[in-house]
Amino acid sequence: MNLTIQDLPSASWKRFSSMARPLVLAVMALTSCTSSTMSTGSLSVGSPTLTLQSLQVTPPSPDPRVGLRAGLFNAEEAAWNMRVVSTTPPPEEFVGITNSDLAFKGNYAIQGNYSGVQVWDISNPSNPTTVTTFVCPASQSDVSVFGNLMFVSGEGMTGRLDCSDEGVQEAVSHDRMRGIRIFDITDIRNPDYITNVQTCRGSHTHTVLEDPDDQDNVYIYVSGSAPVRPEEELAGCSDALPSDDPNSALFRIEVIRVPLASPEDAAIVSSPRIFNDLVAPPEHGLAPEDILALDEAKASGAFIVEMGGQERVLSSRMLDPMLRDIVAARGGSGPPSAADSATLRAALPELIASAGANPLEDLGPTQCHDITVYPHLGLAGGACGGYGLLLDISDPIDPTRLAAVADSNFSYWHSATFNNDGTKILFTDEWGGGGAPKCRATDPKEWGANALFSLNGDNMEFESYYKLPAPQTSLENCVAHNGSLIPIPGRDIMVQAWYQGGISIFDWTDVSQPIEIAYHDRGPTDPSRMGMGGSWSVYWYNGLLVSSEIARGLDIFELTASEAISQNEIDAANTVKFEHLNSQGQPELVWPYSFSLARAYIDQLERSHAMPANRIDNIRTRLADAENDSGSAQRASLAGLSSRIRGMAAQSGDAGKVQMLADALEGLAEGG
Amino acid sequence: MTESISEVSRYLASLFRSASSLRAGVVSIVALSSSITLGCASSSQLTNSDVPRVLDPDLARLERIYRAREDSIRMVVNDADANFMSGMIHHHAQALVMSALAPTHSSNSAIKTLTSRIINAQKDEIAVMQRWLGERGRPVPEVDTSGTMTMSQDHSMHMPGMLSPQQIDSLTLAHNEEYDRLFLRYMIQHHNGAVGMVHDLFATDGAAQDDFVFKLASDIQVDQITEVARMQKMLDEFMRASPNR
Numbered sequence: 001m002n003l004t005i006q007d008l009p010s011a012s013w014k015r016f017s018s019m020a021r022p023l024v025l026a027v028m029a030l031t032s033c034t035s036s037t038m039s040t041g042s043l044s045v046g047s048p049t050l051t052l053q054s055l056q057v058t059p060p061s062p063d064p065r066v067g068l069r070a071g072l073f074n075a076e077e078a079a080w081n082m083r084v085v086s087t088t089p090p091p092e093e094f095v096g097i098t099n100s101d102l103a104f105k106g107n108y109a110i111q112g113n114y115s116g117v118q119v120w121d122i123s124n125p126s127n128p129t130t131v132t133t134f135v136c137p138a139s140q141s142d143v144s145v146f147g148n149l150m151f152v153s154g155e156g157m158t159g160r161l162d163c164s165d166e167g168v169q170e171a172v173s174h175d176r177m178r179g180i181r182i183f184d185i186t187d188i189r190n191p192d193y194i195t196n197v198q199t200c201r202g203s204h205t206h207t208v209l210e211d212p213d214d215q216d217n218v219y220i221y222v223s224g225s226a227p228v229r230p231e232e233e234l235a236g237c238s239d240a241l242p243s244d245d246p247n248s249a250l251f252r253i254e255v256i257r258v259p260l261a262s263p264e265d266a267a268i269v270s271s272p273r274i275f276n277d278l279v280a281p282p283e284h285g286l287a288p289e290d291i292l293a294l295d296e297a298k299a300s301g302a303f304i305v306e307m308g309g310q311e312r313v314l315s316s317r318m319l320d321p322m323l324r325d326i327v328a329a330r331g332g333s334g335p336p337s338a339a340d341s342a343t344l345r346a347a348l349p350e351l352i353a354s355a356g357a358n359p360l361e362d363l364g365p366t367q368c369h370d371i372t373v374y375p376h377l378g379l380a381g382g383a384c385g386g387y388g389l390l391l392d393i394s395d396p397i398d399p400t401r402l403a404a405v406a407d408s409n410f411s412y413w414h415s416a417t418f419n420n421d422g423t424k425i426l427f428t429d430e431w432g433g434g435g436a437p438k439c440r441a442t443d444p445k446e447w448g449a450n451a452l453f454s455l456n457g458d459n460m461e462f463e464s465y466y467k468l469p470a471p472q473t474s475l476e477n478c479v480a481h482n483g484s485l486i487p488i489p490g491r492d493i494m495v496q497a498w499y500q501g502g503i504s505i506f507d508w509t510d511v512s513q514p515i516e517i518a519y520h521d522r523g524p525t526d527p528s529r530m531g532m533g534g535s536w537s538v539y540w541y542n543g544l545l546v547s548s549e550i551a552r553g554l555d556i557f558e559l560t561a562s563e564a565i566s567q568n569e570i571d572a573a574n575t576v577k578f579e580h581l582n583s584q585g586q587p588e589l590v591w592p593y594s595f596s597l598a599r600a601y602i603d604q605l606e607r608s609h610a611m612p613a614n615r616i617d618n619i620r621t622r623l624a625d626a627e628n629d630s631g632s633a634q635r636a637s638l639a640g641l642s643s644r645i646r647g648m649a650a651q652s653g654d655a656g657k658v659q660m661l662a663d664a665l666e667g668l669a670e671g672g
Numbered sequence: 673m674t675e676s677i678s679e680v681s682r683y684l685a686s687l688f689r690s691a692s693s694l695r696a697g698v699v700s701i702v703a704l705s706s707s708i709t710l711g712c713a714s715s716s717q718l719t720n721s722d723v724p725r726v727l728d729p730d731l732a733r734l735e736r737i738y739r740a741r742e743d744s745i746r747m748v749v750n751d752a753d754a755n756f757m758s759g760m761i762h763h764h765a766q767a768l769v770m771s772a773l774a775p776t777h778s779s780n781s782a783i784k785t786l787t788s789r790i791i792n793a794q795k796d797e798i799a800v801m802q803r804w805l806g807e808r809g810r811p812v813p814e815v816d817t818s819g820t821m822t823m824s825q826d827h828s829m830h831m832p833g834m835l836s837p838q839q840i841d842s843l844t845l846a847h848n849e850e851y852d853r854l855f856l857r858y859m860i861q862h863h864n865g866a867v868g869m870v871h872d873l874f875a876t877d878g879a880a881q882d883d884f885v886f887k888l889a890s891d892i893q894v895d896q897i898t899e900v901a902r903m904q905k906m907l908d909e910f911m912r913a914s915p916n917r
Contacts, residue, residue, distance in 0.1 A: 072738060073731040094740030114883055139883055155890075157880045167881045171874065225894045226886075227871050242910050366897060385898045408785060411793070412898055431789075433891030435884075436796045447789065529803065551738070643746065 015095075050653035053609040055507055057517055057564045065470035068523035072551065075525070080547065081518035081562040082505065085125045090553040092117060098532060102483065102548045103143045103150075104541045108188060111151065112141030115165065116151060118554075119188055123408045124208035125544050125556045134191050136163035138177065144208040144582040146218045149263055150183040150191060151483050155226050163193065169556040172233045173300065178202030180220060180256060182263055193266045197256050200228050200249035202238035205370045207584040211396045212375055215263065220381075222254040223368040231497050241320040243396040244506075247461035252367040253382075255397050270397040274382065274389065275364030278404055303348065319344075338481030368428070370415040375424065376588035381416025381425050388413050388451070390460055402458040403668045409446040409465070415482060419492040424511050425455045426494070428480035435532060439478035441471035441500045448479040450496075452511050466514040468501045475524035475531075478498030484561070487547075487576040488569045488591040489600050490660055493517070495545055500524060503547060503557070507564070508568070510523040517564035525551050526659075543574040566607075568599035593667030595627055601661040610653035619645065623665075628669040638669035706913045745882065752879040752908070756869065756889065757801045758896040759887045764794040764801075767835055768815075770843060770859060777844075777851040777894050782906060788905055790859070790899075797892070804884065833865015862905075863896040 032493075060080055069076035073089060090099060091116065100112035107123040108131065108520040119132040140156030145151070155227045158167040159177040168176045183191040199223030207217040228239035242248040244372050252273045258266040299306060303319055323336040336344075365385025372392055373380040380399060382389035388410075390403040405427075414430035431448035432438045438448035449467035454458040473477045476499070483496030499503055502521030508514040525533035529549065537548035545557040561567040561630045575594050578587060591597050602623070606616045619641070626637040642665035649658040729787045733837065759799040767790055775786035796814065806812045835843070835858055875880050879888040 054689070069725075071725075072735050074725060074727050089734050092734065092737060096738040139886065156883060156886045157874065158883070158886075169878045169881065171877045171879070226890045227893060230875070253752050262785060287899075365901065367894075369894075385894070386902050406902075408902075409783060411789060412895055432793060433887065435800065435887060435891070435894065438796075443792065447792075469840060530800070 017495070040471075042641050042670060050610060050612070050651075052653045053607070054510060054513065055515055055517075055564065055607070057562075059516065063134060063470045065519065065521040068521060069526035070475065070524040071170065071522075072531075075109060075523035077522050079557075080521045081367055081560055082503075082520055082557045083560050085250070085544070085556040085558050086128060086554075087549075087552065087556075088120070088128050088554045091118060093133050093135060096551075098139070099536060099548045099550050099553070100140045100327045101142045101537050102539055102546060103145045104539070104546070104578065105145045105188075106471075106579065109541070109546050109554065110143050110145060111554060113151065114139045114141060114142040114156070116163075117141060117150070117191070120554055122544065122546065122556065125558075128526055128554055128556065130170050132189050132191065133241060135165065136193070137165050137167075137468065138181070140204060142203070142205045144206065144220075144585070145185070145580050146208055146210065146258075146582075147260065148184055148186040149260075150185045150259065150476050151206060151208060151220060152181045152183070153203035153206050153222075153257075154178050154181060154196075155204045155224060160204075161196070161462055161643055172230050174233065176233060178224075178226075178229060180206055180266075181221060182258065184263070186639055195266060197266050197268060199224055199268070200234060201256050201367065202226050202229070203381055207373055207380075207582070208582050209393065209396050210375055210585060212281070214396070216259060217258065218258050219369045220256040220258065220266075221373070221399075223370055224254075224257060225367050225369060230640075231315045233356075238321070244321065248431075253368055253371070253399075255399075257397065272397075272399050274391060274399055274401050275366075275384065275387075275415065278364030278387065278401070303345065303366045311654055316382060322563075325572050361397055369413065371585060371587055372416040372418070372584045374418045374586045374588075376586075377418070377422045379422065380416070381412035381418060383415050383427055384411070385413065387415065388425075388453075388460070390425070390455070399512075405453065405460050405462065406666045407451055407462070408450065409444070409449075411447065414480070417483065417485065417494065418586055420485060420487075421506070424463075424492065424508065425453050425460060426497075426508065427453070428482075430479050430481065432477075433478055433500060434481060435477050437472060437476055437530060438480055439468050439470075439472040439476070439498065440474060443470075452508055452514060453454065461541070461563065463511040464514060466508065468498045468504050469516055469521070470501070470521065472501050473524060473527065475529070477530060477532060478533060481535070482539075482583065484539040484581075484583045485586075485589065486540045487573045487591070489572050489591045489597055490604055490657055491569075493565070495538050497535035497538045497547065499536070502571060504540050518559065520555075520557060522552075537583070539581065540573075541581050542577055566600065567601040568596050568603050571596035571598035589612050589666075593664055593666065593671050595623070598664045598668065599666060601657060605652070605654060605657055605661070608654060608657075609639075610646070610657060616646070634655075638665050642666040642669060675826075676706065692850060705838050708875050728773070729753070735864070741838045745884075746808050748882075749810065750878050750881065751886075752873060753882055753885045754805065754810050756873045757805050757884070758811070758813055760866065760892070761798050761801050761815075761860070762836065763831055763869065765792050765813075765815050766797075766840075767859070767862055769840070770835070770855060770862070774855070775845065777847050778855070779848050780852050786906070787855070787901075793895070797888070804888075811825040829867060831870040833862045835862065840845070851879065851908065853910055854908065856903045856910070860900050862902045866896050867893050867900075 004046060036475060045262060047175045064078035081601060095401065097113055097115045097393060102517035103110045107121055109120045109122045111118040115137050116135040121131050122128045138152060138159040138617045139156035140153060143150065154177050159254045161177045167604050177196055177198065178198055182194050185191050186193050201220050203222045204225045207221040211219060218353045218657050231237050236247060236560060237246050239246045239250060239551040240248050242251055252271045254268050255270045255272065256266055257269040322344055323340055325338045327333065327336050331610055365387055368382045368384035371382045378392060378394040380391040380393045382391055386406055388405045391399045391535055392402050393399045410429040413432035414428045417426045428450050430446055445467045446465050448579045449465045450465045451465055453465055478499050478501035481493050481497045481499055486493040488496050493505065493507050493508060495503060495505045502519060504516055505518035506514050525531040533551035534546045536550050547555040549555050549562050559565055559570050561570060572591060572594065575592050576589055581587065602616060602619055604613045622641050626634055626641060628639055642662045645663035645665065649655040652658045771787035771790045774784050778784060782856050839858055843851065843854050843858060870889045873889055880889060
């Protein structure tokens with residue numbers, strides 16, 4: 001038997017490779033070792049018949065998250081494999097108003113709130129202090145930072161240009177701000193509101209794209225899901241179908257360019273129609289029911305058009321803008337008259353003929369909820385209506401769709417996260433919009449969950465679902481929400497907010513079998529009614545897990561060492577340092593060479609039984625000896641250990657991980 | 673026929689019984705569980721039942737501000753918002769009636785999944801809209817045990833996308849693929865009507881200034897647009913599978 005990569009069909013190899021590569025390599029090593037025995041110096045060579053053990057954890061049973069006592073500021077809590085470093089209530093101005101997303105800059109955590117923005121100094125994580133409470137109402141106040149700039153999303157009807165809190169009573173008003181506000185935070189205690197970019201659908205969320213090839217600008221992808229504003233409020237806004245109005249604000253995203261030298265000149269530079277031709281138009285005739293419906297519609301005086309050789313009933317969605325145009329054309333206002341309807345009826349055949357395209361074809365989703373860009377790979381994950389999209393963003397102003405997936409279990413595609421090496425992508429389903437209790441024991445595990453895909457080139461292949469395993473009560477709004485990777489080297493670990501379901505940390509290294517490894521949860525905010533609460537988002541930032549609690553303020557956690565994550569792995573994660581973080585602008589994680597990095601890999605090889613225990617012990621001893629050396633002696637012992645370990649790769653159960661360990665030691669030798 | 677209607681009635685009755693008893697049930701669950709001792713084995717696990725029940729004065733003050741702010745938000749009620757909530761409860765109730773037929777009228781698993789999710793989602797939304805109205809002293813539309821509304825019957829018929837009595841009858845008489853196709857067509861019509869209601873709300877002076885109303889209406893809008901696209905796709909697939917039906 002001589003199994004090689006070439007013997008496997010390439011497609012299946014790719015798929016196989018991401019899931020079971022270590023195992024295949026182990027088999028390959030097994031088949032090849034009959035002809036050659038590796039010499040590994042003074043380290044003994046054990047039996048190479050090793051198979052990887054998958055991650056085993058023993059969660060507390062019964063699950064302590066079930067049945068926690070309610071309370072706003074004194075709810076009962078449960079935690080496993082993580083600890084609360086601090087819990088800080090919101091400033092008085094924001095109490096009772098929804099806290100939203102987080103961004104980070106230096107020692108500051110910047111927390112959005114429907115009434116403005118809260119800046120915390122987290123340099124002492126056990127006692128975060130208020131730096132700025134900046135009142136400027138806007139929902140959802142999704143926040144991002146770049147350099148000395150801060151960006152804030154506004155979508156709701158109450159946001160005002162002047163930041164005052166009186167709301168905007170008129171349905172059409174030039175006082176209203178829906179879009180992106182831009183602040184200069186050179187003096188973070190006094191954010192300076194320098195400009196805003198208004199958009200037709202407002203900004204539910206936004207994503208800052210730092211293009212590696214463009215040092216002069218940053219780009220903002222705007223996602224807006226609310227209805228389109230009236231043209232009278234913001235010129236050029238149209239909610240007609242694109243076939244009727246090429247400038248339609250539907251079926252597109254907005255790209256804002258922010259010149260760093262003159263951020264006040266920020267403006268929309270493109271409105272890419274990334275959904276075009278997402279689904280081929282149906283090719284079929286009318287069903288009897290449709291024929292019956294058509295007859296009924298004709299009898300009731302509906303507008304009928306002929307398209308593609310078929311009669312169809314015009315929906316009010318298409319009809320209403322046309323009628324409005326006719327009313328406007330005669331200089332009138334208010335609802336259309338019978339004469340207006342007659343005018344339209346007469347003009348329809350010509351209108352349809354001149355439109356050229358079939359306006360009823362499936363145009364895909366009308367918007368995205370959120371887009372996560374991964375500039376390192378030139379890719380983005382778009383969570384857009386009923387689809388998860390993979391986008392090529394190598395040209396920031398012209399993102400193009402590479403692939404799309406749909407899932408009948410997904411209600412509403414909400415957000416995306418890549419694993420660090422870009423071989424997997426995770427999408428969340430915010431079923432119920434975040435205000436509903438979708439984690440009850442009776443709610444299916446596939447609904448309101450994460451869907452995990454392997455990513456091979458342009459191909460996204462579904463692998464599994466992950467949903468918070470602990471059932472929640474009907475008093476707790478709960479569904480998959482925002483999170484980030486935790487930089488445990490050599491593994492894919494994510495921390496995620498589930499609103500009042502709390503925080504769940506899971507390992508998705510094996511993408512077909514995600515497994516929970518830590519959590520924190522509280523009882524409901526209210527013992528008798530469902531109040532909005534829980535973790536909106538939780539992100540790893542420089543060793544801390546920082547959570548924006550909708551009702552309760554700011555929570556900071558730390559991982560604690562466990563069977564699932566060793567102290568060495570935590571220490572290695574904490575060598576990764578960010579100067580700033582916008583989670584939807586996913587940064588590539590890069591680990592500096594360190595002794596903790598090497599120890600983390602050794603712990604992983606031990607945990608997976610990829611090497612015999614005596615060999616692991618031996619490597620640890622030698623690494624400790626090397627650490628006690630210094631100067632050239634240390635470099636020599638590290639280099640020697642690295643090369644000997646590299647020689648063991650083929651006989652281990654996880655050649656890739658062994659090579660990573662050897663690389664880390666070699667890097668230490670060269671850097672030290 | 674009569675049998676299937678009474679089955680639907682029983683099903684809906686059970687849904688609403690559980691909804692109305694929810695509050696009492698949950699309170700008792702919480703009361704029960706807070707008396708359970710949560711001691712478990714893992715060394716790094718914490719169940720912090722020692723969180724004090726009596727708050728320190730600063731937190732107690734913030735909690736009073738929280739409750740007062742909740743109360744003051746409820747004091748200001750816009751009529752358009754209240755009418756939207758009330759109308760949408762009627763609208764959702766009909767979606768439940770349409771979807772509740774699926775277990776007895778459909779043999780298609782995709783339709784059953786879709787209708788289960790519509791029932792789950794819209795039942796939850798009905799509950800929050802009822803609570804929103806109730807907490808503001810507004811009349812709360814109730815859903816009776818037959819799955820239809822007990823008040824404002826006439827009003828409901830005028831809301832966009834609502835099925836006519838004839839359409840409800842057609843759907844009730846249809847079975848299997850006939851039900852599936854009719855359901856999809858009618859629910860697309862129904863959802864588009866709800867989307868129109870949101871657009872009308874946002875076009876009304878003074879409306880949706882309440883963050884909760886804005887969020888709920890906006891969520892209904894995106895969820896139902898997304899679901900319309902999904903249902904259109906399902907309908908297209910039915911058509912492709914047997915175009916002559």
